[in-house]
Amino acid sequence: MxxxxxxxxxxxxxxxxxxxxxxxxxxxxxxxxxxxxxxxxxxxxxxxxxxxxxxxxxxxxxxxxxxxxxxxxxxxxxxxxxxxxxxxxxxxxxxxxxxxxxxxxxxxxxxxxxxADDLRLPTPDVGGASLPASGGRRATSSAVVIHPGAAFGSKRWPVDRFAAVAEALAGDGHRVVVTGGRDESALTAAVAAASGGLDLAGRTSLLDLLVLVAGARLVIAGDTGIAHVATAFGIPSVTLFGPVGPTQWGPPADPRHVVLTDASVRRGERFADEPDPALLAVTVDDVLGCARVLVGSSPDRLG
Incomplete structure (x- = not known):
């Protein structure tokens, strides 16, 4: 861009x-x-x-x-x-x-x-999206968006950790929306079940996904495309890095965008099936601590 x-x-x-x-x-x-x-x-x-x-x-x-x-x-x-x-x-x-x-x-x-650091995109037209509603609210409205999938296992944080984060944030009163491709439905279902969130695996067009992220309160994901979209729209994000460090592929320095990894244990095998040690070193508490700071103390409660 x-x-x-x-x-x-x-x-x-x-x-x-x-x-x-x-x-x-x-x-x-x-x-x-x-x-x-x-x-x-x-x-x-x-x-x-x-x-x-x-x-x-x-x-x-x-x-x-x-x-x-x-x-x-x-x-x-x-x-x-x-x-x-x-x-x-x-x-x-x-x-x-x-x-x-x-x-x-x-x-x-x-x-x-x-x-090089100007990654901004204009906010997309909400009227063109076809996202379903959740709890009487459109999915585009101030949700915490969690994306547990990644193209390769080396970049995929364990799904039980994503589920624990989602459950805790839902317990704080935040609405959770889980995204992914159709082939990632097992991952998204586990995260949605833990949090009572809306599972959108395989149900979003590109425009739907752009609109969803542009209206989100927070995006939590691995080193995948949706994290870059959050950066482009200036939406607070927590991005987890594994085999490739955030210096190369992460967002420009900005307090709205937090990157988590441990370079000291990075193996660096991009196409491996198992999560890189740099990714596994990131704990649920690490992600929750950053997420709670970014979303503040006034969750968008259901009901």
Whole structure:
């Protein structure tokens, strides 16, 4: 997002087309003119690789360019001039792409550094959502949103701990809404059962999820997409990090966004089936203590 905003400012005369999934078009404020697949993409004058170091992503853009004399902006690869790819866990990933644009001369170094921390998105239109009600209230209203799933086991905090957090916050008087994909229904059901919360596994569109997070009181999740959405909307969050530390993928420093991990025991195996020790070192009391500070002393009680 920050790099796309920089491109918009640096190339105001260009129409920016993102090669990506159609659902991106549902995100209000996404700074592109269109989203297309390779077949529908127009012939480009400039191709920019903000995805990776290739070769697959470079090849896709080369195929679009064909024999046209287009400008290529990306990391160094055959046919591509640019900076070498460097893995640095102490460097925020959002800085990688903004710094790339600076290195290639589109923006200045200082502009890139400032822009990298601007992750804000405008609040989505609530009227377009189709979320169910809970306790006579729309799910969009000031709930504590808990997301127990993650793509890999290494990033997945034990579900019994999520359930304990949810139960305690429900006991404090907070409404709990649990989110996840259809394949995470066993996790969400356990958390919802412990807290009497609303289980939305597999029941939300992207727009529904954006609206839910934008109206939440607090989001508790592992290092997953929903945590980044909370950052974008400025919603208080507690994010649990395992194999990858928060310096690389976490939010910019902000008292509204708390990150929990223990780097001293991190194993760092991103695709492992078991939770990373850095994640297991985070306790229920750790999460509850931070959550209670963030939500304050006036829960949105049911009834």
């Amino acid at each position: 920050p790099a796309l905003r920089l491109m918009r400012r640096a190339l105001p005369e260009h129409r920016i087309v993102l090669l990506g999934p159609a659902w991106v078009g549902d995100v209000a404020g996404f700074p592109v003119d269109a989203v297309a697949d390779d077949a529908a993409a127009p012939a480009p004058d400039v191709v920019v690789n903000l995805h990776g170091r290739g070769p697959q992503s470079h090849a896709r853009l080369d195929a679009l360019a064909r024999s046209r004399p287009v400008r290529r902006i990306g990391h160094a690869a055959p046919g591509w001039d640019g900076p070498a790819w460097v893995d640095d866990p102490e460097r925020p990933e959002r800085r990688r792409w903004c710094d790339l644009l600076a290195t290639c001369g589109l923006v200045g170094d200082d502009e890139a550094a400032v822009a």
